Amino acid sequence: MSSSEFDTSRLETLLPGVLQRLERIAVALESATGIQAESAFPQDAPAYRWERLHGLLGGGHLVPVREPALIRFEDLRNVERQKEAIERNTRQFVEGRPANNVLLTGARGTGKSSLIKACLQAFQERGLRLIEIDKDDLADLRLLVQLIRNRPERFILFCDDLSFEEGEGGYKALKTALDGSLTGSASNLLIYATSNRRHLLPEKMSENLESRLGENGEIHPGDTTEEKVSLSERFGLWLSFYPFSQDDYLAAVEQWLQHFGFDAARIEAARTPALLWSRTRGARSGRIAWQFARDYAGRQR
Structure with a gap:
């Protein structure tokens, strides 16, 4: 028997065991990274919080919120136009019709977060669920979308006080989830975000100049501006809020x-x-x- 024949037969003998080990490793990695199987979805609750695992491999899981702090639409004043728009958009979503991701921006304390909680209060009996996620955990959006993609409920992903500073990379994951993924976003998921900043990322005066050389040596600073503005433009519905008289x-x-x-x-x-x-x-x-x-x-x- 030649050495090549011996190696081939030996490989055929070892291959099943190797495949079993690889399968066990894949299952372990899946668990460690926080990717939950559909059967492991938390028990039904009106709201959830995405809690990140800060181990070696990261990932996270959904924590049920059994009694979320809610408010009724009728309890909110001086936001009639915004109330009507977000209620209409959410109703379309719950009924399975086309609807937009929503960005609520403007003065602090004027009801941005309360309007999103009012959506849950109004539509939770019709299958709407709310998932709160911190902006620092937006890198987990791909895992979260996989987890809820085939669920029968309708989910609003709620990111409060959203803004990014120079060097933060979470906005790229958010852009992908909003509009840019090859696989597309889940049809049963919308993203509602609040911010005091219209464009979510800081802008510099030099970025608005038609110069060919940026202060930091960048040849086309205008491209950086387009990158920053494009994030907020991926929200189909913008709602602005103003200080009270x-x-x-x-x-x-x-x-x-x-x-x-x-x-x-x-x-x-x-x-x-x-x-x-x-x-x-x-x-x-x-x-x-x-x-x-x-x-x-x-x-x-």
């Missing part, structure tokens, strides 16, 4: 004091303390109105 702020205070059981006379008496509260905070918003109402109701018993 004094009347808007007082209307929000009135609503929350009614929530705590105050009658009209006591609400009227609270106007001056409410305005003083907003001046000490240096802003007027729905969040500040809520904070005042809680403090005032607590002190008034």
Whole structure:
């Protein structure tokens, strides 16, 4: 028997065992990287939080949130146009019709995050689920999409206070999930993100110049600008939020004091303390109105 014949027969003998070992290694790696099989999807809950595993291989898993903090659409004031747009978009999504990813930007405390929670409150009985993910974990989006792609529910991926600094790479994974993946995003997943920044990435004055040489030696700084702007453009629906006027702020205070059981006379008496509260905070918003109402109701018993 020649050495080549011996090697071939030996290989045929060893091959089944090698394949079994490779299969076991693949299963172990899949588990270590946090890729959950469909059968391992968490027990049904209205909301989930993506929790990253910070081991050698990274990955993550979904943690059920049994009693999420929700709010009703009707409890939100001074955002009627934004409320109508996001409610319509979410209804289309839940009904299986085309719908857009949504970017909510603008003044702090004006109801951006609350509107997304209101979507869950309104549509959870119709199969809508919310997944909250931190921007630092966006590199796991591919794993998350694989996990929920074949699920019967409809999922909104909620990323709050989204923005990126120079050198952060998570925005590339987000761009791919929004529009650029070869396999496409899951048909049962939309991304709703809030930010105080319209374009999500910092821009420099030099990037708006038609110069051929950037400050850092980059030959075409305009290409960098296009890269940054393209992320926010991948959200099909933009909703902008603005600071409250004094009347808007007082209307929000009135609503929350009614929530705590105050009658009209006591609400009227609270106007001056409410305005003083907003001046000490240096802003007027729905969040500040809520904070005042809680403090005032607590002190008034």
